[in-house]
Every structure is written in structure tokens, then in C-alpha cells.
Amino acid sequence: MHNIRLDKCPKALFGSHFFHGTLTLPLSNFPKPISTTSPRPPPPPPHTLLLSIKSSLNKDPNNKLNNNNNNNNGSWVSPDWLTSLTRSLASGIGAEDNSGIPIANAKLDDVSDLLGGALFLPLFKWMNEYGPIYRLAAGPRDFVVVSAPAIAKHVLRSYGVKYGKGLVSEVSEFLFGSGFAIAEGSLWTARRRAVVPSLHKKYLSVIVDRVFCKCAERLVEKLKLDAEDGVAVNMEAKFSQLTLDVIGLSVFNYNFDSLTADSPVIEAVYTALKEAEARSTDLLPYWKAEKAVEVIRKTVEELISKCKEIVEAEGERINEEEYVNERDPSILRFLLASREEVSSTQLRDDLLSMLVAGHETTGSVLTWTIYLLSKVLLRRAQVPDVLPGNYKVNAGQDIMISVYNIHRSSQVWERADEFVPERFNLDDQYPMRRTLISGVLFLWLLLKVFIPFSGGPRKCVGDQFALLEAIVALAVFLQHMNFELVPDQNISMTTGATIHTTNVKFYPAHIHANLNAALHAYLSNNMKHFSLFSPNFGNRC
Ligand code: HEM
Numbered sequence: 001m002h003n004i005r006l007d008k009c010p011k012a013l014f015g016s017h018f019f020h021g022t023l024t025l026p027l028s029n030f031p032k033p034i035s036t037t038s039p040r041p042p043p044p045p046p047h048t049l050l051l052s053i054k055s056s057l058n059k060d061p062n063n064k065l066n067n068n069n070n071n072n073n074g075s076w077v078s079p080d081w082l083t084s085l086t087r088s089l090a091s092g093i094g095a096e097d098n099s100g101i102p103i104a105n106a107k108l109d110d111v112s113d114l115l116g117g118a119l120f121l122p123l124f125k126w127m128n129e130y131g132p133i134y135r136l137a138a139g140p141r142d143f144v145v146v147s148a149p150a151i152a153k154h155v156l157r158s159y160g161v162k163y164g165k166g167l168v169s170e171v172s173e174f175l176f177g178s179g180f181a182i183a184e185g186s187l188w189t190a191r192r193r194a195v196v197p198s199l200h201k202k203y204l205s206v207i208v209d210r211v212f213c214k215c216a217e218r219l220v221e222k223l224k225l226d227a228e229d230g231v232a233v234n235m236e237a238k239f240s241q242l243t244l245d246v247i248g249l250s251v252f253n254y255n256f257d258s259l260t261a262d263s264p265v266i267e268a269v270y271t272a273l274k275e276a277e278a279r280s281t282d283l284l285p286y287w288k289a290e291k292a293v294e295v296i297r298k299t300v301e302e303l304i305s306k307c308k309e310i311v312e313a314e315g316e317r318i319n320e321e322e323y324v325n326e327r328d329p330s331i332l333r334f335l336l337a338s339r340e341e342v343s344s345t346q347l348r349d350d351l352l353s354m355l356v357a358g359h360e361t362t363g364s365v366l367t368w369t370i371y372l373l374s375k376v377l378l379r380r381a382q383v384p385d386v387l388p389g390n391y392k393v394n395a396g397q398d399i400m401i402s403v404y405n406i407h408r409s410s411q412v413w414e415r416a417d418e419f420v421p422e423r424f425n426l427d428d429q430y431p432m433r434r435t436l437i438s439g440v441l442f443l444w445l446l447l448k449v450f451i452p453f454s455g456g457p458r459k460c461v462g463d464q465f466a467l468l469e470a471i472v473a474l475a476v477f478l479q480h481m482n483f484e485l486v487p488d489q490n491i492s493m494t495t496g497a498t499i500h501t502t503n504v505k506f507y508p509a510h511i512h513a514n515l516n517a518a519l520h521a522y523l524s525n526n527m528k529h530f531s532l533f534s535p536n537f538g539n540r541c
Pocket residue numbers: 180181182192353354357358359361362363364365377378452453454455457458459460461462463465466498
């Protein structure tokens with residue numbers, strides 16, 4: 001596992017502002033973009049696969065291919081990557097590589113982070129060495145890794161035309177089945193159109209009150225007890241429990257009550273996501289996730305059948321666009337009352353997608369600032385394509401967009417590595433709005449470089465939900481609690497769907513404070529601006 005020095009850890013920076021009672025709004029604290037002209041020109045000279053393989057074999061004195069040319073771009077397959085070598089030898093000696101994409105020379109040391117699940121760390125290192133686009137052989141797979149906003153935008157907005165989800169769908173099918181989070185083509189279009197209307201504005205405002213505030217208040221009550229006892233608390237675990245309760249109530253009107261009793265669903269979600277990650281590189285042995293998937297599916301099926309009985313007994317039908325059932329405003333109720341014809345397996349898989357995506361990711365936004373938590377997005381080229389910067393990819397090429405790199409690149413941001421709460425002046429009553437009015441150019445840049453919820457047609461459907469949840473929870477915590485980081489901890493990172501810390505503890509302390517007026521203003525004005533955070537790049541979703 002990779003150990004991060006506390007003084008280098010973005011979380012520590014975050015903590016120094018957030019966890020000592022000063023109000024900060026992490027969502028608005030992204031760095032200022034300085035450039036969006038991404039691809040690093042000029043492209044490196046072309047090289048051949050054969051020569052690259054030769055260069056990787058150079059270390060072997062017995063190797064007959066030994067007297068080859070120097071390859072500035074490193075080897076197609078690093079000496080340490082025997083699995084990749086095997087694959088490359090099998091699949092294309094002599095093939096011309098005229099892609100213009102440099103090849104990352106990945107050493108085993110570099111990828112030790114992979115074994116802890118922190119793939120984004122070596123990806124960042126290689127970006128600094130090879131630039132905003134490079135080719136990486138990861139185990140038996142071969143990825144083009146993209147850290148340039150313009151290329152990322154090109155790939156994300158071309159979903160369905162030139163790119164599909166590809167690998168991510170393949171490796172997550174065991175979990176999501178036919179759910180719309182991984183479905184492709186017309187199945188995805190139909191399912192997304194059915195589910196997205198359930199997250200309408202009226203629903204969100206009801207959920208803020210009934211669910212986000214209530215769940216956060218419940219957590220505060222628990223933390224007060226810990227404060228009295230002087231107990232150090234693992235906040236990541238607490239946030240995980242909080243968000244499971246939130247997503248359970250919002251999607252199913254069901255209280256997991258995981259703040260009180262351990263819920264097997266949390267563990268099951270992490271286990272399943274880890275397995276999906278292991279499958280995507282094929283570098284690690286797969287976990288045995290069958291049991292975890294069974295736990296999640298069974299839970300979802302039970303919740304659906306309970307709700308179905310009630311809806312059928314009541315004969316409820318949707319007749320308004322922004323329909324909310326006052327007793328049960330859940331997404332499940334919305335879908336069932338809309339009487340949409342869909343198989344029960346499909347419904348289960350769609351809702352399971354919401355449960356996993358919604359639970360797993362929202363927890364981490366509370367411990368990391370939003371721009372620091374994102375990992376990678378995967379796409380696969382369906383046709384040959386030329387990327388901005390004149391980089392060529394073949395049909396079938398897996399593309400890995402490193403959102404972490406884009407959000408942390410010094411080519412893109414000023415003071416890229418820092419958390420700077422002062423970027424938005426909180427004394428300003430409407431910080432986001434002012435930016436909107438006065439900074440058209442800034443916003444245009446922002447839309448291209450800040451993509452925690454992805455972009456284009458497959459962008460997150462829960463972005464506004466997640467942002468509101470995080471803001472409301474922060475508001476409630478800060479009104480009642482202070483947090484002090486337990487000194488001398490070894491802070492590590494790991495990944496689920498996003499980046500998480502491992503076992504970081506805080507001492508909570510109860511305070512009596514008033515909710516900051518700026519936060520009030522922010523909350524009441526931000527909803528309409530939230531779409532900023534996941535651009536659709538002009539696509540209709
Ligand atoms: C901080 C919180 C969250 C983050 C950072 C996040 C991030 C993302 C990202 C990056 C994607 C797109 C993946 C891609 O382009 O391949 C995505 C998709 C998705 N998210 Fe979220 N998400 C969050 C919260 C939520 C919540 C709360 C829900 C549910 C209420 C949700 C439901 C979904 C679904 C269903 C998809 C699949 C959409 C599709 O494929 O059409 N997410 N999310």
C-alpha cells in the first residue's frame with residue numbers, strides 16, 4: 001500500500017481548513033485553469049512494434065534481436081512486464097505503430113501501487129514523464145492513457161458514435177447485469193431515459209429535507225457521543241454508512257440504518273467494486289465476489305417486491321411531470337408508478353446501479369474535495385479515430401481517461417497540487433453566480449477541465465444529487481462539530497469507484513455555532529448551477 005506523507009496529502013490540506021471549524025465550500029475550490037490546449041505537440045517520432053519489442057529484449061545477452069536501434073520512447077513492453085510481452089509477441093510483431101503516441105516504460109516498481117489498488121498514482125507519474133497521452137501495457141491489456149482535457153472531451157462526447165464503454169462494461173457485468181450504468185446502445189438509451197426523470201428538481205428538494213438533513217443529523221448525534229467519550233473516529237467509514245442510509249432512503253425509501261448496525265451491503269459493494277477493478281487490468285487475482293453480488297441483488301429484489309405490492313394495492317399512476325409521492329418520494333416508487341413496461345431483472349439491475357454508484361461515490365466526496373477524488377474513465381474505440389493532436393487509435397483500442405491526472409496536472413491548473421479554499425470568496429453572497437456572470441471565458445475553460453462526474457452522454461445521472469448531499473451534510477456537521485486529525489497517522493489511499501482514504505481518524509468535538517450565512521445563500525442558489533460540474537459537451541442525453 002502506498003504511504004502518503006501527511007504534509008503532501010491533499011486531505012491534510014483539506015483538513016486544515018475544514019476540520020477546524022472555518023467554513024469552506026470544497027465544491028467550489030477547484031484550481032484556476034491556465035490552459036486547455038492540451039495535447040503535447042509535437043508528437044514523438046513513429047516507431048515500430050518490432051523495434052520496441054527488441055528494445056525490451058535488450059537486457060537478455062542471448063537474445064538474437066539484440067543489436068537494434070535506440071527507441072527514445074522507451075519500450076513497447078517494459079522488461080518487467082512479461083505478461084504484456086507475451087501478448088504483444090502473440091498479437092503483432094512487425095505491425096507499424098504510426099499512432100504518434102509515446103510508450104510508457106512501466107517498471108514493476110512503478111506499479112507496486114497497483115497492488116494496493118491505487119492505479120492513479122503511477123498513471124500520474126507517467127504523465128509527468130511522457131506527457132498528456134501515452135500508451136501503457138498493463139498486464140495483458142493495452143491502454144492509451146489520456147490526461148489532456150481536449151482529448152478527454154473528444155472521446156467522452158463521441159460516446160455512441162466512435163466510442164463505447166467497452167472494457168468497463170465487460171468487467172462489471174457480473175455486478176451490474178443489464179443495468180443502465182454499463183448497458184450500451186439502444187438498451188442504454190431506453191433505460192437512461194426511463195430513470196433520469198426520476199431525479200427531477202422537485203424530487204431533489206424533497207429529498208434534501210427528508211433525507212439528506214435527517215441522515216446527517218443522525219450522524220451528528222452519534223458523533224456527539226464519540227466526542228463525549230473522547231473516541232477517535234474513522235470518518236471515511238462513517239460517511240460510508242451515512243451515504244448508504246441516504247441512498248437507501250432516496251432510491252428505495254428503505255432505511256438501512258447502517259449508522260446503528262453494521263450493514264453487509266457496504267462491505268459487499270466494496271468487494272464487488274474491487275473485483276471489477278482487478279478484472280480491468282487482469283493484474284490481480286479476482287476476489288470471490290459472488291457472495292457480495294448475491295447480497296446486493298437479494299437486498300434490491302426484496303426492496304422492489306415490497307414496494308411493488310404497495311403500489312399495486314394503491315393503483316398509483318404518474319400523471320404529472322414532476323411527480324412526488326409525499327409518503328414515499330423514492331426513485332423506486334417513481335419508476336413503479338410510471339408503469340413502465342420493464343422486466344423485473346432489468347428494474348433490479350437499474351436500481352442496483354443507482355445503489356452502488358450512489359452509495360460508493362458520495363461518501364468519498366465528503367472526505368476529499370471533489371476534484372481530488374476522481375479516478376479513471378474507460379472507453380473503447382469502435383472505429384479508427386484521430387485524436388486532437390493527430391494521435392491515431394485503431395478500432396478496439398481501450399482508452400483510459402485519467403480524471404485524476406486532468407485535475408492535478410500543472411499543465412492545466414495553477415498550483416495544481418494545492419487545496420485553496422480562498423479561490424472563491426465566501427463573503428460574496430453568490431460566489432458561483434458571480435463567476436457565471438463575470439467569467440464566461442473562465443467557465444468555458446472550466447467546462448473542459450473539471451470532470452469529476454465525467455462528461456458527454458454517459459455523464460453521471462446523480463451529480464446534482466451527490467453535490468447537494470455533500471453540501472448539506474457538510475453544513476450540518478459544521479454547524480455542530482469540529483474535527484481534529486489524530487496526529488502521526490500513516491494516511492494511505494485506495495480505490496473503490498473513486499479514491500478513498502484508509503482508516504484515517506479524527507477526534508470529533510461538539511460546538512455550538514450558527515450556520516454560516518454564506519452557506520445559506522450558496523445552498524439556496526446553487527441548484528441551477530450544478531450542471532456546471534458534469535458537462536454534456538453539447539450532447540443531448
Ligand atoms: C461524488 C459522487 C459521485 C461521483 C464522483 C460520480 C461519478 C460518476 C462518473 C464519473 C460517472 C460516469 C462514468 C463514465 O463516464 O464512464 C457516473 C455515472 C453514473 N452515476 Fe455517478 N457519481 C456520483 C454520485 C452518484 C449518485 C449519488 C448516483 C445516484 C443517485 C449516481 C449514479 C450514477 C449512474 C446511474 C451512472 C451511470 C450513468 C450512465 O451510464 O448512463 N452517481 N458517476
